[in-house]
Amino acid sequence: MRAALRWAHADLRSHRGEALFIVLATAGIVISLLLATTLFEYATNPWQRVFTQSQGPHVWIRTGPSADADRLAGLDGVTSVAGPYPTAATTLASRGTRASVELRGTVDRPTTGRPLLASGRWLDPGTPDGVVLESGLARVLWVQPGDTLNVPGTARTLIVLGTADSAEPRYNPGERPGLVWALPSAVRHTDGRGGQVTGLRLTDPDDTDYAVQRAVTLLGAKAITDVSSWQQARSEAQGGNRLLGQVLGLFGLAALLAAALAVHGAISTRVRGHLRDISVLKAIGFTPGQVVRIFLLQHVAFALLGAVLAAALTQAWGSRAPGRLGDAVGVWQGLPGHTAALLGVPAAVVLFIAATTGLAAWRAGQVPPVPGLRAAAPLGGRLSGLARGALGLRLPSALVLGWHKAFARRPRSLTAVARLALPLLLIVVAMSACTTIDRFHSKPDQVGLATALTVRADRSLSDPDVRALLDGGDQVAGVYPGVEVAALVPGQTGTIALRGLGTHENPYPFAPVEGRTPSGPDEAVAGQGLLDLLDVRVGDWVRMTVGARPQVLHIVGRNIEPENGGRTISASLDTLRENDPKLATALYQLRLRPGADPHQVAAELTKTTQGHLSAHVVPNPADGLSPLRGVAVALIAVLALIGLIELLTAIGGTLREGERDLPALRAIGLTPRQITAITVTATGCTALAAVVVGTALGVPLAHWLIDAQGRSSGTGAGIAQGPSPVFLLLFGAAAVLGAAALAVLPAARAARRRFADTLSMVG
Incomplete structure (x- = not known):
């Protein structure tokens, strides 16, 4: 021992x-x-x-105010029901912050879909204007129990009684309203779009498509306005x-x-x-x-x-x-x-x-x-014809012998290159992930984020008035009227987002990564999530239902859709109006001039219009991935350490294999500096080969991995962005020079070793 x-x-x-x-x-x-x-x-x-x-219910079904939603409780596979609850869409404001909300009328907390109180207390009939906010919405509005909320455009105020947690999809500015529980009387007194919402808890949680299909058959497609499942919320x-x-x-x-x-x-x-x-x-x-x-x-x-x-x-x-x-x-x-x-x-x-x-x-x-x-032959093996030719051209002997030593033993040399190439390959993949995130910020128009702001107007302003206010902004480069509605997919098993953006005269700047931009009647672009959901491809026709009206569109391109899981199909507003002339503009997408701050422009629009316009910054999915930068840096550091281990191993192996050759090299007149250069060159050649292999394999692998993640999330392939060739060249040069520098000191010590020491090691 x-x-x-x-x-x-x-x-x-x-x-x-x-x-x-x-x-x-x-x-x-x-x-x-x-x-x-x-x-x-x-x-x-x-x-x-x-x-x-x-x-929590496995599926939430929103219907019009006149639908007989009570009949949903009798569907096959439904174990319990939440609601139906009356709802009204409105806007709430607090401390200069606005949020679109859905008021949901209820008195008691039900067993199914029961909100979990996080602070304060539940609704009280003694406080008719009291409300309970979903916790995420309360954080956005900076309110807590006891605070007061204003209803813009009216003199009405609401009192926050408490906050609660819910498993439903959360508030998303400009995309999804926040959830507010209120007494039914408060919902009826709100001047907003009314409706009903019903939650269904199922025997089989994966049977949501069948439940939605049965609900549509029971109530009719015209009655259902939106459907959301527990999978989407999760x-x-x-x-x-x-x-x-x-x-x-x-x-x-x-x-x-x-x-x-x-x-x-x-x-x-x-x-x-x-x-x-x-x-x-x-x-x-x-x-x-x-x-x-x-x-x-x-x-x-x-x-x-x-x-x-x-x-x-x-x-x-x-x-x-x-x-x-x-x-x-x-x-x-x-x-x-x-x-x-x-x-x-x-x-x-x-x-x-x-x-x-x-x-x-x-x-x-x-x-x-x-x-x-040990074999009497030199460890490096006989010189190849290429090496002898290089010496005949009077190239530096140290460089030729170093290159020969790096690749003389092919199995062992290839193994060393492969082991060193693996961490370099992973570093290239990590750098590609960071570059892809940077692309979302530096070139948002290429990844489905052509506009920076979503603006909605209250009922006091007409479309020409809103256009006049928006077109007059110095920092606004383009205004695109639009509308977004929920549409039932073929088979009536769920809803997707149908968007109309821009007009034929002023088309929305779509950036399809497959196919082309819609330019003719009935043409549209779709997200990867919608293509997967409907099992269609670019070039197919799809039929969907908006209320009682069918909408048939020709998918001519695939667009990168970061929102709604990619389950979105977009056409021009004029295309949608051809089927429904009464379709009114519900929102405006704003493209800003280079250098404009979206948050500042949104605040100025809200202030100058005295609250008649509500502007929200279009969320960038890369904002939620900001921790990935620090993670990538840490991973690159770990991979660099692994690469250092491989380099030390390669250097040690090169020195040990060259111990027997050392007397012969001195005998032919090579100086210690030249012998050192042989080992340094051998190490540099090994590192160079590993850099070439790692980069050549790492770039396409990174594109495949990132695009595969994009496809699985519904965003779609085409988002991957690798480092620039100049950056990769600098990275490779730094790796090779670093490897060579790391080999200088041990190679110099070995070159100056005494002849007797060398003989003792060789014997």
């Missing part, structure tokens, strides 16, 4: 840097996997908790958290594989360099199992130290991380499965590294006690 510990200690002293990198890389991998687990739990658990505790509640978790998990697993391969390569190279020492250990009585355990326990200890460090840092400091990551860790630490994940993830990482280490260490156990004679 004492001899084994002395051997391990001596080996650690000679490879301190490699040991440190293994510990840090393992810590980074475990942290990324723990954060991925955290984000998955954070994305699903809060909504699931609210949905379960509130007995997906929206998860938002970018699940995507962040997927990114962290994917990179964490890939980095774990790269680290395991790096450790495997390091041990294999070390075994080749210590064949004589291992033979001596066996000659003095070490068994093959003991030799294997020396390498195995040493590297498992490194991995265990990194895993424990990562778990401790995540537990102690994870909740203090800025933004969404800190919130996610704080919630995760209070969940029942927190302890199991905190112990299980590091243990799994250590076991995986141990398994990989064991495979490499097994070779050390097979070394015979009496080492065989």
Whole structure:
């Protein structure tokens, strides 16, 4: 045991840097996997908790005020019903902030779809103007129990009695109204668009399509105005958290594989360099199992130290991380499965590294006690014809011999290049993810965000008046009237968003990534989510129902649709009016001039029109992915550490294989500087080959992964943006020069080694 510990200690002293990198890389991998687990739990658990505790309906059906919604309770598969509740659409204002809301009339909190009070108290018939706001809406309006809300355009005020959590889709400015519970009398006294909403809790939660189809058959297509399911609400509640978790998990697993391969390569190279020492250990009585355990326990200890460090840092400091990551860790630490994940993830990482280490260490156990004679041929092998031709052209011998040494042993050289290319490939993928996020901010018109503001007007302003107010803005480059309605899909199993934007004279600047822009009658562009939902492609015709009117459109292009899960089809406003001449403009999309601040323009419009116009900034999906930048930087740092381990292994292997060639190189007159240049060139050539392979494979892989994520989310393929060629060239040059610089010092020491020392190592 004492001899084994002395051997391990001596080996650690000679490879301190490699040991440190293994510990840090393992810590980074475990942290990324723990954060991925955290984000998955954070994305699903809060909504699931609210949905379960509130007995949330699996489908919400909105109907007109005259529909007999009570009949929905008799549908097959319906176990309980929430409502029907009377509703009214209106606008509420507080502290200069406005929000479109849906007032829902109720008195008692029902069993199904029961709002969970977060603060304050429930509705009281003694306070007829009292309301309870959904918690997210209350945060947007900056109100709490006891505050007063104004109804713009009227002298009416509402008193906030409390806030509550709900599992329904949350408020989205300009897209979805917020939820406000009020007494039925307060809803009837509101001058807004009226209707009803009914929630159905089903025996089979996945049977929402059938339930909606039965509801349409029972009430008629004209009666149903909108449908939303629990799957949509869960997906929206998860938002970018699940995507962040997927990114962290994917990179964490890939980095774990790269680290395991790096450790495997390091041990294999070390075994080749210590064949004589291992033979001596066996000659003095070490068994093959003991030799294997020396390498195995040493590297498992490194991995265990990194895993424990990562778990401790995540537990102690994870909740203090800025933004969404800190919130996610704080919630995760209070969940029942927190302890199991905190112990299980590091243990799994250590076991995986141990398994990989064991495979490499097994070779050390097979070394015979009496080492065989080494081949008399030079380790580098005979010079190839290309190398001899290069020397004949009087190219520097150090460069030619260095290139020859890097690729003389093809299986071993290809393995070294492949192991080093893997972390470089992952770094290219991480940089591509950051570049794609930057594209949403720098070139929003290319990713379905041609306009920056959505403006809605109250009933006191006509369309010409609104156009006059908007066209007069100095920072407004284009105004596109529009309307957005809910339409029943073929089969009447759900609703999609049907948008009419722009006119034939002033077309909306769609940017289709497939097909073309709609220009003729009945032509439209659709999102990937709608194409998947209806199982159609560009070039097909689709039929949908808006109220009692059928709408038939020809899909001529696929547009990137970040909103509504891509379940959106867009045509010009004139196209929709051809089928329904009474269709009135409901909103205006504003394209701003370069450099204009959307938030400032929105505030100025609301102020100058004295509240008659309500402007909202079009949400950018990249805003929710801002933590991904910091995550990408951390992952790149971890991958860089793994790359350093691979470089150290490659440099060590090159030096050991060149030990026997050192006397011959000196004998032919090469100086220590030239011998150093051979090793540096060999390392640089290996790094260059790895950079070429990593970049060549990383760029298309990043495009495929990002576009696959876009397709699965409904946004659609075509959003991927890789780093510029100049940036990739600089990245490759930095990697090659860094590798060469890292090899200079150990190569110089080896070149100045005494002749007697070299003979003792070769013997």
